[in-house]
Each structure stands twice: as structure tokens, then as C-alpha cells.
Amino acid sequence: MRGLMMGRFQPFHLGHLDLAKQILDECDELIIAITSSQFNYLEKDPFTAGERIEMIHNSLKESSLDLTRCFVVSIENQFNVATWASYLKSTLPHFDKVYSGNDYVSMLLADSGIEVVIPKFLDRTQFNATRIRSMIISDENWKDFVPNAVYDLLTKINAKNRLAVISISDTNPTKH
Numbered sequence: 001m002r003g004l005m006m007g008r009f010q011p012f013h014l015g016h017l018d019l020a021k022q023i024l025d026e027c028d029e030l031i032i033a034i035t036s037s038q039f040n041y042l043e044k045d046p047f048t049a050g051e052r053i054e055m056i057h058n059s060l061k062e063s064s065l066d067l068t069r070c071f072v073v074s075i076e077n078q079f080n081v082a083t084w085a086s087y088l089k090s091t092l093p094h095f096d097k098v099y100s101g102n103d104y105v106s107m108l109l110a111d112s113g114i115e116v117v118i119p120k121f122l123d124r125t126q127f128n129a130t131r132i133r134s135m136i137i138s139d140e141n142w143k144d145f146v147p148n149a150v151y152d153l154l155t156k157i158n159a160k161n162r163l164a165v166i167s168i169s170d171t172n173p174t175k176h
């Protein structure tokens with residue numbers, strides 16, 4: 001049995017790690033699919049697909065999760081929403097069920113005959129990537145909301161500067 005979780009993971013946080021553990025408890029194998037892989041250096045999508053793969057791989061490794069049971073892959077956002085589920089089936093390794101608490105995603109997948117499981121969430125008011133991005137910019141203590149491996153990577157690439165520049169840049173396409 002293989003379970004799939006998807007998200008932009010901008011950045012990957014402890015709520016995401018908790019979900020990965022839930023799936024590994026319930027399934028033999030886990031696929032983590034990084035969505036919107038073609039977007040980066042944007043306010044809601046600051047990190048590249050490659051950086052997000054590293055965040056996730058390093059986080060699973062430092063938690064001593066069995067990497068031989070995990071796939072970490074990236075997929076692009078699709079213009080045609082109605083064919084999104086077929087795209088997932090053709091692009092990802094085979095999956096048996098998808099873990100998602102999003103009604104919109106559940107509807108799209110259920111309409112295509114894909115089983116959806118609603119996961120338990122770690123307090124979403126605290127563990128959400130939007131909040132963590134804003135804490136990084138304003139220099140609040142965000143270290144406790146992400147795996148150490150993510151903290152190390154974001155510090156190494158100077159995420160604070162990237163987020164700050166993106167949020168004020170006149171050339172940022174999301175500002176127009």
C-alpha cells in the first residue's frame with residue numbers, strides 16, 4: 001500500500017513531517033510530491049523545486065525515517081484542472097490513496113475515482129508555511145516550527161534575504 005501527500009512545501013515544516021510519519025505508520029511506502037515545481041523566487045513560492053527536495057530528503061533522514069520506503073518527487077502545476085488527476089496518475093509512481101484535508105483537492109480526486117484520506121493535522125494555526133515565511137522575514141523565532149535540517153538549509157541559502165527582496169521588489173511579477 002502506497003500513500004501520497006502533496007503540497008508546495010514553501011517551506012517543509014513540522015506539520016508536513018508529522019503527516020509523513022502518519023502515512024508511513026499506515027502505509028508501506030510514502031510518496032511526497034512537491035507541487036508547483038516550476039515556480040520559485042515568488043512571494044508564495046520562494047524556494048526552487050531542488051531546494052524543496054533537499055529540505056524534505058534531509059528532514060526524513062535526520063528523523064531516521066526509512067528512506068527506502070520514501071519517494072520525493074516534484075510535479076508542475078497544471079493549467080487544465082479537470083485533467084489534473086490523470087496527470088498525477090501518469091507522472092507519479094503508482095499510489096493507492098491520497099492524504100489531503102483540502103475539500104477542493106478531495107473533490108477533484110474523488111471525481112476521478114482516487115481514494116482520499118483526511119489526515120490529522122498538527123495545529124495549523126502555528127504549523128503553516130505562510131506564517132513561517134512571514135516569521136522568517138520579521139526575524140521572529142521560527143526555528144521551532146521546522147525540522148533542524150530545514151532551518152540549516154534556509155539559513156545557508158539566506159532565505160531571509162530572499163523573502164525580503166521578493167516582498168519589496170518592483171520587478172516581482174506577483175506585484176503587478
Ligand SMILES: Nc1ncnc2c1ncn2[C@@H]1O[C@H](COP(=O)(O)OP(=O)(O)OP(=O)(O)O)[C@@H](O)[C@H]1O
Nearest residue numbers: 006007008009015019101121122124127128129130
Ligand atoms: N499543520 C499541518 N499538519 C499536518 N499536515 C499539514 C499541516 N499543514 C499542511 N499539511 C499538509 O501538507 C500538505 C501541503 O501543504 P502546503 O504545502 O500547502 O502547506 P501549508 O503550510 O498549508 O502552506 P501555505 O501556508 O504556503 O499555503 C497539505 O496537503 C496538508 O494536508
Ligand SMILES: NC(=O)c1ccc[n+]([C@@H]2O[C@H](COP(=O)(O)O)[C@@H](O)[C@H]2O)c1
Nearest residue numbers: 006007008035077078081084100102105
Ligand atoms: N491544477 C493543479 O495543478 C492543481 C490542482 C489542485 C491542487 N494542486 C496542488 O496540489 C496540492 C494539494 O495539496 P492540498 O491537499 O494541501 O491542497 C497543493 O499544493 C495544490 O496547489 C494543483
